[in-house]
Amino acid sequence: MPPPPPPLLGGVAPAPAATAPSFLHLPLHTRLRAAAPRAAATASVRASHSHEDDAFLLRRAADVADRSAGLTSPHPNFGCVIVRPQRDTDSAVEPLVVGEGFLYAEGTPCAELLAAREAGEHARGATAYLNLEPGDCYGDSTAVGSLVQAGITRVVVGLRHPLKHLRGKAIKALRSEGIQVDVVGEDLQNKFFEEALMSCLTVNAPLLYRTAFHVPFSVLKYAMTADGKIAASSGHASWISGKASRGRVFELRGRSDAVIVGGNTVRFDDPRLTARHVKGHVPVRIVLSQSLNLPEEANLWNVNDAYTIVATQRGARRDFQKKLAMKGVEVVEFDMLNPRDVMSYCYDRGYLSVLWECGGTLAASAISASVIHKVCAFVAPKIIGGSDAPTPVGELGMSQMTQAINFIDVSYEQIDRDMLMSGFIQPIPDLSPVIPSMDEIPSVDPEVSPYETNIISFYKTWDTFGAFSNFSPYPIHMPDENGEYFTWPTVEHYYQAHKFVGVDNPQARTIVQDIKLAKSPEEAARIGRTRQKEFPELVRTDWEATKVDVMYRAIKCKFSTYPSLTNMLLSTAGSVLVESSPHDLFWGGGREGEGLNYLGRLLMQLRSEIRGTFPSNVEERDAA
Ligand SMILES: NC(=O)C1=CN([C@@H]2O[C@H](COP(=O)(O)OP(=O)(O)OC[C@H]3O[C@@H](n4cnc5c(N)ncnc54)[C@H](OP(=O)(O)O)[C@@H]3O)[C@@H](O)[C@H]2O)C=CC1
Numbered sequence: 001m002p003p004p005p006p007p008l009l010g011g012v013a014p015a016p017a018a019t020a021p022s023f024l025h026l027p028l029h030t031r032l033r034a035a036a037p038r039a040a041a042t043a044s045v046r047a048s049h050s051h052e053d054d055a056f057l058l059r060r061a062a063d064v065a066d067r068s069a070g071l072t073s074p075h076p077n078f079g080c081v082i083v084r085p086q087r088d089t090d091s092a093v094e095p096l097v098v099g100e101g102f103l104y105a106e107g108t109p110c111a112e113l114l115a116a117r118e119a120g121e122h123a124r125g126a127t128a129y130l131n132l133e134p135g136d137c138y139g140d141s142t143a144v145g146s147l148v149q150a151g152i153t154r155v156v157v158g159l160r161h162p163l164k165h166l167r168g169k170a171i172k173a174l175r176s177e178g179i180q181v182d183v184v185g186e187d188l189q190n191k192f193f194e195e196a197l198m199s200c201l202t203v204n205a206p207l208l209y210r211t212a213f214h215v216p217f218s219v220l221k222y223a224m225t226a227d228g229k230i231a232a233s234s235g236h237a238s239w240i241s242g243k244a245s246r247g248r249v250f251e252l253r254g255r256s257d258a259v260i261v262g263g264n265t266v267r268f269d270d271p272r273l274t275a276r277h278v279k280g281h282v283p284v285r286i287v288l289s290q291s292l293n294l295p296e297e298a299n300l301w302n303v304n305d306a307y308t309i310v311a312t313q314r315g316a317r318r319d320f321q322k323k324l325a326m327k328g329v330e331v332v333e334f335d336m337l338n339p340r341d342v343m344s345y346c347y348d349r350g351y352l353s354v355l356w357e358c359g360g361t362l363a364a365s366a367i368s369a370s371v372i373h374k375v376c377a378f379v380a381p382k383i384i385g386g387s388d389a390p391t392p393v394g395e396l397g398m399s400q401m402t403q404a405i406n407f408i409d410v411s412y413e414q415i416d417r418d419m420l421m422s423g424f425i426q427p428i429p430d431l432s433p434v435i436p437s438m439d440e441i442p443s444v445d446p447e448v449s450p451y452e453t454n455i456i457s458f459y460k461t462w463d464t465f466g467a468f469s470n471f472s473p474y475p476i477h478m479p480d481e482n483g484e485y486f487t488w489p490t491v492e493h494y495y496q497a498h499k500f501v502g503v504d505n506p507q508a509r510t511i512v513q514d515i516k517l518a519k520s521p522e523e524a525a526r527i528g529r530t531r532q533k534e535f536p537e538l539v540r541t542d543w544e545a546t547k548v549d550v551m552y553r554a555i556k557c558k559f560s561t562y563p564s565l566t567n568m569l570l571s572t573a574g575s576v577l578v579e580s581s582p583h584d585l586f587w588g589g590g591r592e593g594e595g596l597n598y599l600g601r602l603l604m605q606l607r608s609e610i611r612g613t614f615p616s617n618v619e620e621r622d623a624a
């Protein structure tokens with residue numbers, strides 16, 4: 001059971017029930033974990049909202065936002081929940097929802113305005129929870145204005161807006177009005193927010209994928225028997241899954257901008273691909289056919305049901321193309337018909353999300369082209385057998401089980417007699433700060449955004465930008481422990497040795513010597529790290545305070561010594577540089593962006609300094 005929502009204030013009409021259940025977006029672990037600790041938390045006395053309440057209410061905002069999934073395109077799904085603390089009979093302070101709203105569709109009032117209207121006077125001094133930073137633009141500041149006018153004093157934001165030109169804008173505007181804005185991952189960091197953030201990410205997954213990959217969010221959906229067949233050997237497939245599952249498919253269609261099938265599916269199934277039985281959004285139907293050897297009469301050619309596009313190879317059956325056009329079907333020719341180009345085309349048409357309902361042949365092509373992000377597999381408790389019976393995904397060229405694509409955030413749901421297994425095969429591109437944060441920007445590189453999607457990662461020296469690694473073989477001529485110039489084989493040698501430089505202890509001096517003579521940067525790092533652990537008393541006392549400066553000096557020397565490196569660094573202008581070390585969470589960006597990425601920051605800072613967009617002089621820099 002999901003946790004009960006906080007009560008709505010008496011007299012305030014509850015928001016309409018969700019038209020589509022949000023479980024489709026919530027991975028199993030999210031739902032299960034959220035259920036347990038809630039009761040205990042509400043019993044405790046809190047003067048202000050606890051992290052747990054914040055996280056819970058943010059998830060609620062994401063759920064509210066999900067009510068219009070499929071309808072808001074090309075806009076994201078926005079939800080707003082306004083909450084104020086209320087003292088209950090035991091004098092415990094409980095959060096009370098006083099208003100909720102979501103963007104219903106393009107051109108309708110924004111979530112913040114609706115929630116503020118519902119809350120009325122109760123909004124004064126209250127907190128607003130937003131799954132996504134408002135996207136006020138082109139002189140329209142309704143969202144921010146509604147919160148300000150309503151008297152909201154605190155706003156909790158799940159995600160910054162993924163679009164670059166809007167990112168941070170509303171947050172800044174709210175802050176400039178004196179409103180406290182807490183952004184998850186920046187101002188709010190706590191394990192409770194992991195799930196809330198996931199809800200905020202999933203509800204707007206289409207926009208996030210679209211923004212990051214320049215293709216619409218693509219879900220591959222299929223129904224298969226327990227023995228893994230999507231049709232009998234004859235090609236007959238009606239029906240594998242039960243009625244309830246097929247009803248769910250209508251919902252999935254209703255959340256999508258387009259539904260795609262291959263030519264064979266049209267020939268075998270004569271599908272309709274409509275979101276019938278679900279009121280609301282009707283997706284465009286797209287057929288991919290190279291041969292254009294398609295039936296003269298087909299349900300898909302009835303454009304009264306829904307719009308149909310046939311994507312084909314340039315020059316294919318022009319006579320048939322004309323016949324389709326006469327029926328109102330749009331034919332789009334591609335020089336080379338393939339899933340990626342079709343997805344780029346759909347991107348250009350503004351689609352946010354696409355549902356692939358094709359057979360295994362096209363599904364394999366789409367997976368190979370990396371355009372599928374999520375899979376929804378309906379499994380029916382049936383066996384059809386048949387060695388020639390089609391399976392959901394054709395040839396992917398994999399021969400070892402270790403090559404298998406693992407689902408991320410898998411969820412399982414029983415639908416009548418069937419089971420729906422879903423999971424992502426490409427992680428949701430999380431636009432959490434890739435360091436530096438907004439406030440740090442002026443002191444790192446004013447030319448990059450903290451949420452830049454254009455990221456250049458480097459780690460191993462053989463990577464394209466591997467020369468940025470401190471292990472890369474670029475000797476630097478820098479003073480040693482005696483102040484005499486020494487040729488350090490790598491930046492790593494210099495950096496590790498400086499942990500012990502200046503320490504008045506013979507053992508520390510020996511360590512410095514050992515590092516200077518280390519045969520490789522790996523060895524230098526090993527000596528430096530192990531000695532630091534074994535003999536913390538030998539590490540200079542100011543190390544934590546000076547290590548960033550030490551590193552900066554070393555990389556500055558490295559890049560100014562080698563013009564090819566300077567050029568390489570300058571060629572990355574505008575991109576965020578991330579040392580993608582999964583282990584080093586200070587210098588590296590971590591496995592999932594959890595690291596501080598200080599090496600990346602320093603490189604960006606150096607780049608900015610070389611480009612003249614950043615003061616090289618420390619005093620000048622501090623004054624900036
Ligand atoms: N249970 C289920 O969920 C589903 C079952 N099915 C069943 O699957 C069977 C059909 O499967 P399948 O043959 O794999 O059909 P597909 O839907 O995968 O269609 C394959 C066709 O797609 C077209 N195509 C265009 N571009 C490409 C490309 N780059 N790569 C691959 N194909 C491309 C070609 O059409 P053309 O030949 O016209 O050029 C090709 O023959 C049927 O029996 C159907 O009933 C189908 C969908 C879902």
Ligand SMILES: Nc1c(N[C@@H]2O[C@H](COP(=O)(O)O)[C@@H](O)[C@H]2O)[nH]c(=O)[nH]c1=O
Binds near residue numbers: 239274
């Ligand atoms: N056979 C099969 C599915 N097949 C998919 O549904 C399409 C038919 O859609 P429509 O004509 O709108 O009902 C068909 O072409 C294929 O893409 N789907 C399922 O959920 N369960 C099933 O058992």
